[in-house]
Amino acid sequence: MADNVLWIITDDQMRSTLRTMDRTWRRLVQKGVRFRRGYAAMPWCGPARASILTSRYPHDHGCSTNMTHPPFVEQGLDRDTVATRIRAAGYDTGYFGKYMNGLGTDSGYVAPGWGRWVATVGNDGKVNVDGRVRRLDSQQAADRFAADRLRRFLRRHRDTGPWFAVYGPSIPHDPYTPTPEHRDDFDGVEWDPPAFNETDMTDKPSWLRELPPLDRARMRRVFEGKLEELQDLDDEIDRILAVLWRTGQLHRTWIFLVSDNGYLLGEHRLFRKEQPYEESAGIPFVVRGPGVTPGVSDALLSQVDLMPTALDIAGLDPDAGRALDGRSMLGPLRTGDWSDWRRRLLVENTNLGWAMLREDDGAYVDHHERGEWELYDLAADPHQLASRRDADVSRWADRLARLRQSNGLALRTLER
Incomplete structure (x- = not known):
C-alpha cells in the first residue's frame, strides 16, 4: 500500500518555540529530521x-x-x-482547519481536490463542513471540531488508503486563549532576546531607524500566550499520532510540520511578521517518515518544497503539466544525502517590495522598492545586529534579481 501524507501547518509559530512542545518533540521531532534553515516563501499567512x-x-x-x-x-x-493532483492519483484527501485568509468572503466554498472539507472560516467559530457552514461557540471550538474530524478521517482509513490530509490549527495566532489546563503553564516567562529593541539601528533601512522601542511587558505577554496555546496544540498532535499508531498507520505515514510564518516580538523594534529577519521569515520545519534517519539538517528548505515532495511520495512526476517552483525532498530524506540540494534560496514579500537571498551563511535583503539593502553573516551575527554596509553586494543583487523574476525549472536552475 502506498504511503500516506499528513501536513501540519501552524499559524504564526517561531522556530524557537518548537522545543517547548514536549510530546511533539519526543514523538515527531526526535523521530524525524528537524531543519534549522526552513523558510516561508513569504512571511505572511495568506x-x-x-x-x-x-x-x-x-x-x-x-x-x-x-x-x-x-x-x-x-x-x-x-x-x-x-x-x-494527488487526488487524481487515487489518494483520498481531507482538509481540516484554517485554509486561506479571505475565505470568509465565500464561506460556502469547497476547494477542488478535497474529498473531505472541514475548513474554519474567519476567527469567530464558523466552520465549513463539505460546503455547509456551521457556527460553533468560539474559534477554539472550531479548531477542536476540525481536529476531531481529522482523527475520524484517520480512523476511517485504518484498512484503506492511501490518503493525504492537512491539519491547519489557528494556533498560536492571536488572540491567545489557551485552555484552562494550560493557561498558567508559562506565567512569568522571561522575554529578552539579543535583538530586542535593537539599540543601534543605523545599519537598518531608513524607514526602520526611527521606530520607537516596543514595550517589553507587552511582548512578554504575547510570548506567554503563544507558548501556552502551543501546549494545547501539543496535546492535539499527540492525539493525532496516537490514532495513527493505534490504527497501524504511523509506520507508513509521512508527517510534515511547518508554520505559515514566524513572528517578531520586538526584535529590531518590530512586531508581528512580514519582515525579512530570521524571527519572521524562518519557520519550524520537521519531517518524519518511513525510513527517515532522525537528525538535524542545515539544508535550505522552503514551503514550496512541500507539494513536490507529497506528489513524489504518491509516485507522481511533480512537474507533470506545470513545472513547480519547489523541489522534492524525498530522495535526500531517504538517503540523508543533501549534497546535491539547492545552494541558495529565495524569500520575498511582494506586498512590501523586498526579497531575500539565503546562501551559505549570508542573508542579503534587497528592498527593491526603496533602493536599499542589507547583508548579514549569520554565522558571525545570528541576531542580525550589524549589516555589512561596506560589502560589495553586486553578485548578491544580480542573483536575487534573477531568482525573483523566474519560476519553475528556470528558478530551480538558478538555485544551484
Whole structure:
C-alpha cells in the first residue's frame, strides 16, 4: 500500500518555540529530521498558504495581500494544487482547519481536490463542513471540531488508503486563549532576546531607524500566550499520532510540520511578521517518515518544497503539466544525502517590495522598492545586529534579481 501524507501547518509559530512542545518533540521531532534553515516563501499567512498549496512563489502566484482567497480563485489557481493532483492519483484527501485568509468572503466554498472539507472560516467559530457552514461557540471550538474530524478521517482509513490530509490549527495566532489546563503553564516567562529593541539601528533601512522601542511587558505577554496555546496544540498532535499508531498507520505515514510564518516580538523594534529577519521569515520545519534517519539538517528548505515532495511520495512526476517552483525532498530524506540540494534560496514579500537571498551563511535583503539593502553573516551575527554596509553586494543583487523574476525549472536552475 502506498504511503500516506499528513501536513501540519501552524499559524504564526517561531522556530524557537518548537522545543517547548514536549510530546511533539519526543514523538515527531526526535523521530524525524528537524531543519534549522526552513523558510516561508513569504512571511505572511495568506500568501504563504497559497505558496504551500501550489508550489509557486508569491511573484509567481500573484496573491500579494492577506486577502488571498479571492484572487487565488479568480486566477483559477485552486484548480491546480497539491490536492487536485494527488487526488487524481487515487489518494483520498481531507482538509481540516484554517485554509486561506479571505475565505470568509465565500464561506460556502469547497476547494477542488478535497474529498473531505472541514475548513474554519474567519476567527469567530464558523466552520465549513463539505460546503455547509456551521457556527460553533468560539474559534477554539472550531479548531477542536476540525481536529476531531481529522482523527475520524484517520480512523476511517485504518484498512484503506492511501490518503493525504492537512491539519491547519489557528494556533498560536492571536488572540491567545489557551485552555484552562494550560493557561498558567508559562506565567512569568522571561522575554529578552539579543535583538530586542535593537539599540543601534543605523545599519537598518531608513524607514526602520526611527521606530520607537516596543514595550517589553507587552511582548512578554504575547510570548506567554503563544507558548501556552502551543501546549494545547501539543496535546492535539499527540492525539493525532496516537490514532495513527493505534490504527497501524504511523509506520507508513509521512508527517510534515511547518508554520505559515514566524513572528517578531520586538526584535529590531518590530512586531508581528512580514519582515525579512530570521524571527519572521524562518519557520519550524520537521519531517518524519518511513525510513527517515532522525537528525538535524542545515539544508535550505522552503514551503514550496512541500507539494513536490507529497506528489513524489504518491509516485507522481511533480512537474507533470506545470513545472513547480519547489523541489522534492524525498530522495535526500531517504538517503540523508543533501549534497546535491539547492545552494541558495529565495524569500520575498511582494506586498512590501523586498526579497531575500539565503546562501551559505549570508542573508542579503534587497528592498527593491526603496533602493536599499542589507547583508548579514549569520554565522558571525545570528541576531542580525550589524549589516555589512561596506560589502560589495553586486553578485548578491544580480542573483536575487534573477531568482525573483523566474519560476519553475528556470528558478530551480538558478538555485544551484
